[in-house]
Amino acid sequence: MSEEGKKSWFARLKDGLKRSSSKLTTGIADIFTKRRLDDDALEEFEDLLITSDLGVTTAAKLGAELSRTRFDKEVDPAEVQEFIATEVAKILEPVAKPLVIDATKKPHVILVVGVNGSGKTTTIGKLAKTYRDQGLKVMMAAGDTFRAAAVEQLKVWGERTGCPVIARDTGADAAGLAFDAIDQAKREGYDLLLIDTAGRLQNKAHLMDELKKIVRVIHKRDETAPHDTLLVLDATTGQNAHSQVEVFSEATSVTGLIVTKLDGTAKGGVVVALAEKFGKPVHAIGVGESAEDLRPFDAKSFARSLAGLED
Numbered sequence: 001m002s003e004e005g006k007k008s009w010f011a012r013l014k015d016g017l018k019r020s021s022s023k024l025t026t027g028i029a030d031i032f033t034k035r036r037l038d039d040d041a042l043e044e045f046e047d048l049l050i051t052s053d054l055g056v057t058t059a060a061k062l063g064a065e066l067s068r069t070r071f072d073k074e075v076d077p078a079e080v081q082e083f084i085a086t087e088v089a090k091i092l093e094p095v096a097k098p099l100v101i102d103a104t105k106k107p108h109v110i111l112v113v114g115v116n117g118s119g120k121t122t123t124i125g126k127l128a129k130t131y132r133d134q135g136l137k138v139m140m141a142a143g144d145t146f147r148a149a150a151v152e153q154l155k156v157w158g159e160r161t162g163c164p165v166i167a168r169d170t171g172a173d174a175a176g177l178a179f180d181a182i183d184q185a186k187r188e189g190y191d192l193l194l195i196d197t198a199g200r201l202q203n204k205a206h207l208m209d210e211l212k213k214i215v216r217v218i219h220k221r222d223e224t225a226p227h228d229t230l231l232v233l234d235a236t237t238g239q240n241a242h243s244q245v246e247v248f249s250e251a252t253s254v255t256g257l258i259v260t261k262l263d264g265t266a267k268g269g270v271v272v273a274l275a276e277k278f279g280k281p282v283h284a285i286g287v288g289e290s291a292e293d294l295r296p297f298d299a300k301s302f303a304r305s306l307a308g309l310e311d
């Protein structure tokens with residue numbers, strides 16, 4: 001990416017994470033202005049991290065490290081912000097993995113799953129645009145056969161990106177659609193097939209069974225597929241994202257996460273908690289509705305934005 005492109009993305013990211021970062025920076029200023037690091041300050045610090053959705057484990061880890069290096073010393077808020085940025089980047093680095101498309105698969109099949117409204121369809125549109133711009137032949141399959149609006153939404157992305165969208169009537173069998181889409185993508189030499197699925201609540205067993213069926217059918221047509229199963233998580237759901245990862249991982253082998261709507265929430269810290277707890281790759285994050293608002297996940301930029309610092 002060019003320096004200019006990188007800069008504007010950082011500005012977008014920082015702007016998107018503003019609600020999360022201002023919660024943290026305000027809290028840090030309240031705790032640490034003109035104060036020595038004592039047990040009370042440490043407890044308040046850990047509470048702040050927990051209420052900012054970074055998770056209990058991360059909070060304890062950062063608290064212990066801050067105590068080890070600075071106990072009984074006066075620490076100023078800017079130093080704590082730098083400390084958080086460094087430690088959070090260390091947690092995020094192992095999971096910040098770009099999505100790698102193997103164009104020799106013809107097609108590389110990506111199944112996109114998640115609860116209702118998490119941003120699956122929008123994310124598929126944005127991914128189609130990204131890979132199409134890179135010169136890949138991309139096809140989309142409107143596997144959300146429950147909702148006519150979702151099919152229409154994907155078709156709009158199809159028009160916008162110039163990528164074909166395979167769709168059926170409302171209520172059609174999603175597994176059959178996925179099967180046919182793979183067939184067509186193979187026949188026509190597509191590099192990448194993105195399959196949308198209906199949003200399902202993680203507590204609805206039959207919907208999860210249907211998801212398993214889709215995977216079985218895809219597998220029947222190409223035993224190496226799906227090559228990626230991406231779980232799209234809406235950051236505004238905060239702690240609920242944990243149970244979504246657990247339940248979707250039971251139903252399908254979730255290979256990576258995409259976290260959307262980081263711009264609409266103060267719960268951006270949830271990305272850190274998910275990394276700490278599950279260690280699943282985070283491929284990309286969304287900080288807005290336009291195609292430019294979904295970008296590969298970069299540990300350092302995210303950590304610095306979350307801590308309210310410059311790149």
Ligand SMILES: Nc1nc2c(ncn2[C@@H]2O[C@H](COP(=O)(O)OP(=O)(O)OP(=O)(O)O)[C@@H](O)[C@H]2O)c(=O)[nH]1
Nearest residue numbers: 116117118119120121122199260261286287288289
């Ligand atoms: N602000 C913001 N909005 C987003 C982002 N990603 C998606 N959205 C919006 O979230 C809403 C839901 O997105 P969809 O893509 O329809 O979600 P879905 O998971 O396909 O929904 P279902 O089909 O109901 O399961 C849409 O209005 C999107 O424009 C993001 O990163 N930031």
